Amino acid sequence: MSNGNQPQTQYYHHGRYQVKGGVLPDAVTAFRTYGNPGNPCIVFPTCYGAKLDSQLSHVGEGKALDPRKYFVVTFALFANGESSSPSNTPVPYNGPYFPAISYEDNIRAQYTVLTKHLGIKKLRMVVGFSMGGQQAYHWAVMYPDFVEKYVAICGSARTSVHNQCFLEGPKAALTASKDFEGGHYKSTPQHGIRAFGRVYSAWAYGQTWFRENQHLYGGTYSDLNTFLHEIWEGRYLESWDANDMLALLNTWQTGDVAKIHGDPDLQSALGRIKAKGLIMPCKTDLYFPPEDSEIEVKYLGDNAKLVVIDSVWGHVAGGGANPEDLKFVQGQIEQFLGEE
Amino acid sequence: MSNGNQPQTQYYHHGRYQVKGGVLPDAVTAFRTYGNPGNPCIVFPTCYGAKLDSQLSHVGEGKALDPRKYFVVTFALFANGESSSPSNTPVPYNGPYFPAISYEDNIRAQYTVLTKHLGIKKLRMVVGFSMGGQQAYHWAVMYPDFVEKYVAICGSARTSVHNQCFLEGPKAALTASKDFEGGHYKSTPQHGIRAFGRVYSAWAYGQTWFRENQHLYGGTYSDLNTFLHEIWEGRYLESWDANDMLALLNTWQTGDVAKIHGDPDLQSALGRIKAKGLIMPCKTDLYFPPEDSEIEVKYLGDNAKLVVIDSVWGHVAGGGANPEDLKFVQGQIEQFLGEE
Numbered sequence: 001m002s003n004g005n006q007p008q009t010q011y012y013h014h015g016r017y018q019v020k021g022g023v024l025p026d027a028v029t030a031f032r033t034y035g036n037p038g039n040p041c042i043v044f045p046t047c048y049g050a051k052l053d054s055q056l057s058h059v060g061e062g063k064a065l066d067p068r069k070y071f072v073v074t075f076a077l078f079a080n081g082e083s084s085s086p087s088n089t090p091v092p093y094n095g096p097y098f099p100a101i102s103y104e105d106n107i108r109a110q111y112t113v114l115t116k117h118l119g120i121k122k123l124r125m126v127v128g129f130s131m132g133g134q135q136a137y138h139w140a141v142m143y144p145d146f147v148e149k150y151v152a153i154c155g156s157a158r159t160s161v162h163n164q165c166f167l168e169g170p171k172a173a174l175t176a177s178k179d180f181e182g183g184h185y186k187s188t189p190q191h192g193i194r195a196f197g198r199v200y201s202a203w204a205y206g207q208t209w210f211r212e213n214q215h216l217y218g219g220t221y222s223d224l225n226t227f228l229h230e231i232w233e234g235r236y237l238e239s240w241d242a243n244d245m246l247a248l249l250n251t252w253q254t255g256d257v258a259k260i261h262g263d264p265d266l267q268s269a270l271g272r273i274k275a276k277g278l279i280m281p282c283k284t285d286l287y288f289p290p291e292d293s294e295i296e297v298k299y300l301g302d303n304a305k306l307v308v309i310d311s312v313w314g315h316v317a318g319g320g321a322n323p324e325d326l327k328f329v330q331g332q333i334e335q336f337l338g339e340e
Numbered sequence: 341m342s343n344g345n346q347p348q349t350q351y352y353h354h355g356r357y358q359v360k361g362g363v364l365p366d367a368v369t370a371f372r373t374y375g376n377p378g379n380p381c382i383v384f385p386t387c388y389g390a391k392l393d394s395q396l397s398h399v400g401e402g403k404a405l406d407p408r409k410y411f412v413v414t415f416a417l418f419a420n421g422e423s424s425s426p427s428n429t430p431v432p433y434n435g436p437y438f439p440a441i442s443y444e445d446n447i448r449a450q451y452t453v454l455t456k457h458l459g460i461k462k463l464r465m466v467v468g469f470s471m472g473g474q475q476a477y478h479w480a481v482m483y484p485d486f487v488e489k490y491v492a493i494c495g496s497a498r499t500s501v502h503n504q505c506f507l508e509g510p511k512a513a514l515t516a517s518k519d520f521e522g523g524h525y526k527s528t529p530q531h532g533i534r535a536f537g538r539v540y541s542a543w544a545y546g547q548t549w550f551r552e553n554q555h556l557y558g559g560t561y562s563d564l565n566t567f568l569h570e571i572w573e574g575r576y577l578e579s580w581d582a583n584d585m586l587a588l589l590n591t592w593q594t595g596d597v598a599k600i601h602g603d604p605d606l607q608s609a610l611g612r613i614k615a616k617g618l619i620m621p622c623k624t625d626l627y628f629p630p631e632d633s634e635i636e637v638k639y640l641g642d643n644a645k646l647v648v649i650d651s652v653w654g655h656v657a658g659g660g661a662n663p664e665d666l667k668f669v670q671g672q673i674e675q676f677l678g679e680e
Binding site for chain 2: 160161162164165166168169170171172173175176177178180191192194195198199200201202205207208209210211213215224228286289291292
């Protein structure tokens with residue numbers, strides 16, 4: 001798909017919209033559509049640190065989500081900077097006053113866009129990576145009769161306590177920083193965001209990846225510090241707002257499908273799912289380890305299959321960071337789409 | 341050993357002492373001795389976050405390092421707050437001006453105390469956990485004819501790049517914090533140290549440990565946040581100085597036995613070792629993973645044996661945090677001591 005054919009970002013206004021932490025006077029969901037609305041619909045929502053552009057790893061002609069065969073809809077999470085976010089919401093819910101948003105709030109909004117605005121009656125599939133995988137689980141639990149298939153890549157139905165604990169790290173580094181100012185920074189809080197990136201970095205890959213010096217990318221980076229400056233500080237500094245980062249992190253940290261209907265436990269919540277699931281953890285993921293997926297698949301029974309990504313790239317294996325893993329994941333998605 | 345019999349901390353003054361990052365006008369090594377100097381000598385140096393008191397997990401009558409059988413010497417690392425540290429060194433090398441200290445600087449100082457002050461001719465064993473295990477490796481490489489046996493529990497001969505990267509996290513959180521003031525804080529930098537502790541916390545245990553809710557300690561802590569406040573913020577706030585924490589972290593981050601004699605690689609450096617080694621990683625340690633130990637033991641050949649601690653406690657399994665693991669480790673040390 002050439003840049004000239006690149007679909008424009010659309011903005012759906014929900015009006016006054018109740019969310020977990022309060023209300024948004026005019027909530028906006030940003031999304032893009034690819035292909036013909038008459039084709040089977042596939043939803044591919046964003047993960048942490050992603051914009052709608054990031055979704056192009058899986059969307060395009062010849063890719064798993066091929067717009068010649070499917071009507072692909074990509075959704076931006078609330079607080080990603082494109083949908084309603086601390087950085088783009090007017091007073092009084094701007095910046096640090098932006099209300100807490102749950103995954104349920106996001107999926108309910110996406111459902112509205114699909115059904116009210118795009119006229120979709122059924123989802124052939126929802127597929128997501130990381131926070132996107134968590135959204136896939138939420139879709140399947142919230143709308144069991146609407147979703148036929150879902151794919152959770154390096155994601156989970158409930159954010160584990162260890163994952164919550166890991167996220168406390170970057171959050172604490174940013175909020176304690178000398179330039180965060182309780183969210184009232186006047187310009188990009190360089191100290192806080194750089195610290196956030198450094199804290200985050202070691203979690204994203206498996207230990208073996210560093211042992212193999214893959215962080216040098218064949219000489220692109222001369223040492224660990226260069227790698228951290230360019231990839232982990234630079235990336236967040238260039239395209240992220242600190243309050244957005246924290247609001248989105250909160251959605252992640254509090255994710256739990258058992259909360260949706262007040263189920264007594266994870267197994268009960270997952271028992272509501274009617275869709276077929278493809279659960280793809282990465283062997284070396286440090287925050288969504290395969291063990292959590294194994295437990296979920298046990299609860300899902302015949303409704304889901306587990307396929308482990310055998311990679312040293314850790315969490316980011318599922319995000320398309322390594323071409324070989326991306327090819328494997330795409331192959332699995334295509335096969336899963338083709339199954340009855 | 342009752343408190344009344346508790347040996348006093350002694351302080352050895354090295355006078356003007358050259359270290360990696362410069363000089364200390366009067367370097368001090370803090371240590372304690374347990375038992376009769378005529379018995380075989382065992383050295384047990386401190387790890388990160390430890391004081392000489394911390395060493396009592398392994399030292400005492402009926403424990404692996406029994407003062408009735410051995411002359412046990414525990415050493416405090418430079419920058420732990422007991423030996424020369426940013427917090428106790430006078431102007432001009434106080435606080436943030438304290439010079440960088442290597443493991444070699446520490447071991448050279450410990451060797452002086454043992455040979456010049458205590459009259460020790462031979463070490464039956466050096467045993468250490470974490471940074472202590474790294475010191476054990478340094479002992480064996482630096483003084484191959486002086487050390488008969490060494491035990492590295494959840495430690496490594498060289499700090500891996502992933503471990504360096506993990507340590508960048510707590511370091512960045514503390515140095516970017518609003519009250520660290522470039523090391524010139526007038527009182528305890530609460531924001532910085534609390535953030536440091538939160539960043540550190542998720543690394544210390546295996547993911548399964550949190551999944552089993554072991555962080556609640558049977559109801560002692562009501563939730564993750566309570567656990568983090570009391571264990572990870574409280575512990576550092578009560579007994580640590582921020583500049584000490586950073587200076588000690590630097591020693592850890594730059595540890596590498598191959599630097600000692602300028603060896604071309606890790607294998608060459610480990611080839612200098614004559615002592616018998618017992619290498620005990622924990623199966624779920626996230627920063628000293630068993631894979632690194634396997635590589636080291638391969639390089640060490642017949643001179644070392646690998647015994648993996650089969651525990652969900654992650655790194656802290658080797659630090660005596662769990663009685664069952666402590667018993668296992670003590671048993672292995674006793675057996676190793678008894679071997680020819």
